[in-house]
Amino acid sequence: MIYLDSAATTFQKPRQVKAAVARALDTCSSPGRGGYKLAMNAAEELFRCRERAARLFNVPDVERVAVTFNATHGLNIAIRSLARPGDRVVISGWEHNSVLRPLHALGADIAVAWSPLFDRDAAIRAFDFALTGDTRCAVVNHVSNVFGFELPVYEIAALCRKRGVPLIVDASQSAGVLPVDYAALGADFVAMPGHKGLYGPQGTGILIAPGDVTPLLYGGSGSDSMNPDMPPYLPDRLEAGTHNMPGVAGLSAGLDFVERTGIDAIAGHERALIRRLIRGLSGISGVRVFASPDHGRQTGVLSFTLDAMGSEEAGERLGAMGFAVRTGLHCSPLAHKSAGTLRTGTIRASVSYFNTAAEIDAFIEAVSAAARGS
Amino acid sequence: MDIYYLTCRSLTYAQRVSRSLTAAGLRNMIVRAPRHMSREGCGYAVRIDAGEPGRALGVLASAGVPPKRVFRQMREGGYEEVPF
Numbered sequence: 001m002i003y004l005d006s007a008a009t010t011f012q013k014p015r016q017v018k019a020a021v022a023r024a025l026d027t028c029s030s031p032g033r034g035g036y037k038l039a040m041n042a043a044e045e046l047f048r049c050r051e052r053a054a055r056l057f058n059v060p061d062v063e064r065v066a067v068t069f070n071a072t073h074g075l076n077i078a079i080r081s082l083a084r085p086g087d088r089v090v091i092s093g094w095e096h097n098s099v100l101r102p103l104h105a106l107g108a109d110i111a112v113a114w115s116p117l118f119d120r121d122a123a124i125r126a127f128d129f130a131l132t133g134d135t136r137c138a139v140v141n142h143v144s145n146v147f148g149f150e151l152p153v154y155e156i157a158a159l160c161r162k163r164g165v166p167l168i169v170d171a172s173q174s175a176g177v178l179p180v181d182y183a184a185l186g187a188d189f190v191a192m193p194g195h196k197g198l199y200g201p202q203g204t205g206i207l208i209a210p211g212d213v214t215p216l217l218y219g220g221s222g223s224d225s226m227n228p229d230m231p232p233y234l235p236d237r238l239e240a241g242t243h244n245m246p247g248v249a250g251l252s253a254g255l256d257f258v259e260r261t262g263i264d265a266i267a268g269h270e271r272a273l274i275r276r277l278i279r280g281l282s283g284i285s286g287v288r289v290f291a292s293p294d295h296g297r298q299t300g301v302l303s304f305t306l307d308a309m310g311s312e313e314a315g316e317r318l319g320a321m322g323f324a325v326r327t328g329l330h331c332s333p334l335a336h337k338s339a340g341t342l343r344t345g346t347i348r349a350s351v352s353y354f355n356t357a358a359e360i361d362a363f364i365e366a367v368s369a370a371a372r373g374s
Numbered sequence: 375m376d377i378y379y380l381t382c383r384s385l386t387y388a389q390r391v392s393r394s395l396t397a398a399g400l401r402n403m404i405v406r407a408p409r410h411m412s413r414e415g416c417g418y419a420v421r422i423d424a425g426e427p428g429r430a431l432g433v434l435a436s437a438g439v440p441p442k443r444v445f446r447q448m449r450e451g452g453y454e455e456v457p458f
Contacts, residue, residue: 032385032418035406043404047389063386223384225415236384 002359003324007145007173007301007350009195009202011324014257017199017250024249030242032222042245049252050235053206056259057190058181066207066238067248071172072098073216074191074207077238078168079139081214082188083108087136090165092123092151093338094144097331099170103139111135117339118292120152127156137166137188142180143173146335146348147290148274148301150178157185172196175206176258177267177299182208197266197352198258200251203244213237266353270300273351273360277302280364286371290339290346303339303346308373311345318347321366325349378427379419379453380434380441381411387439388418394437395422400430408453411445419445431458 003011028042050065059065068074075098083089085107091099093114103110113126131138138160142153153169160167166188171180176197182190194204215230219240224231231237258266278291286307292298306314315327328345329336336342349363382388388404395402400422407417420441422430427444434440445453 032416035404040404043385043389047386050386062390063384223414223416223418227414231384233383233387235386 001322001324004349005324005326006352008326010199010352012354013199017253020253021246021250024246028245045249049248052252052255056255058183059208060183063234064208066209066235068205068207069203070205071191071193074205075099076102077216078189082137082166088134090130090135090138092140094141094335096145099139118149124152124155127159131163131165135165139168141170143299144335145173146330146332147303148299150297157187161186179263194251199254201247204247204251269353270351273355274300274302276360284368284371300351303348305344305346306371308371311347314347314370317370323363323366375423377447378422379445381407381417381419381443383442385418388420390439391420394433394439398433
């Protein structure tokens with residue numbers, strides 16, 4: 001199987017991640033639940049994970065790094081912390097359902113700052129227009145999970161700061177792939193999964209949070225136990241219940257891998273593969289490729305459609321040929337509406353640092369065969 | 375050499391305190407705070423062995439991670455709080 005679904009989960013993990021998961025099962029119990037060696041091993045592993053995340057994402061205070069189950073978990077916390085029912089919340093037209101559904105469930109007044117695909121200037125103008133005086137907060141996706149479109153998140157963050165609007169950044173597709181600088185962004189929250197570009201195991205995530213937060217879960221934190229409420233300080237306020245220590249250890253090793261490899265090297269490799277894929281697919285009759293005219297602003301994610309068959313059918317066909325891709329709406333109906341692909345969906349190929357040019361060439365051949373109906 | 379306990383609001387905070395002391399060359403150890411040091415329950419403290427805690431407290435003040443309270447372990451048993 002050639003794996004091209006890293007925008008969902010990076011399946012190929014660095015060997016040190018696998019080793020860290022196994023080691024944690026042997027050496028870590030529960031952090032914050034005792035002073036004995038196994039508990040303190042876990043505490044050290046967890047703190048090291050926070051330190052690595054704080055360093056990679058330029059977070060000035062390690063206590064602001066909360067461990068979550070995934071990006072969705074973090075986004076739910078962020079949204080519940082900032083918005084109340086009826087509040088106007090501005091979001092980009094490229095948000096995932098992990099943003100849209102919590103806002104819908106909350107009963108927020110959702111205002112979408114629509115902009116065309118790969119048009120960064122239009123995205124800035126849309127936020128400039130939408131950030132009205134009664135806006136409670138804004139949410140922006142750093143990179144579209146469907147199209148790899150890098151939104152101008154730093155410019156949008158500057159607009160939000162200027163208007164005094166708190167900002168939540170969804171870094172699901174950018175963490176580990178692009179520089180995510182919490183201090184430079186000046187965002188209130190940045191949420192990310194551990195299992196995509198950070199190469200950690202599934203069931204891990206990070207939320208970088210300000211001091212004032214609303215917990216989503218309530219329970220034991222190993223601290224402030226006489227208090228019937230969650231502790232008022234981070235990260236304990238957001239971390240009820242026992243931590244996923246094998247996951248945390250793997251995530252920590254993944255963060256270390258990303259830091260040692262370098263964001264530039266990872267991004268450069270992934271962009272080179274996607275450019276190769278764009279060139280290959282663009283030469284096939286009956287294939288529509290959604291490529292940025294400025295390749296520098298497209299990450300290792302590419303969507304395309306086939307004239308010969310629907311996206312789901314194409315995905316099945318490619319799967320049978322040994323290629324793992326994602327098809328349909330990718331939990332992002334807003335993004336498809338923005339791009340005009342809501343009716344058809346797309347086939348999405350997404351790469352990681354572990355994919356090779358040979359794999360891309362093989363995939364191009366397979367798509368060519370599918371497009372011919374053979 | 376006396377034993378001092380620097381109580382902290384959370385384990386993560388205690389780890390920050392410990393890292394700062396270690397970086398300054400001061401040996402320390404994170405321990406569960408004895409019950410009466412942590413009125414809120416389930417607290418952590420950083421234990422240091424020192425003639426007096428002044429240098430450690432100076433390091434922590436510079437690092438922006440002051441402890442919550444400071445206790446000295448008395449030779450005859452028990453602990454006394456040290457104002458700082």
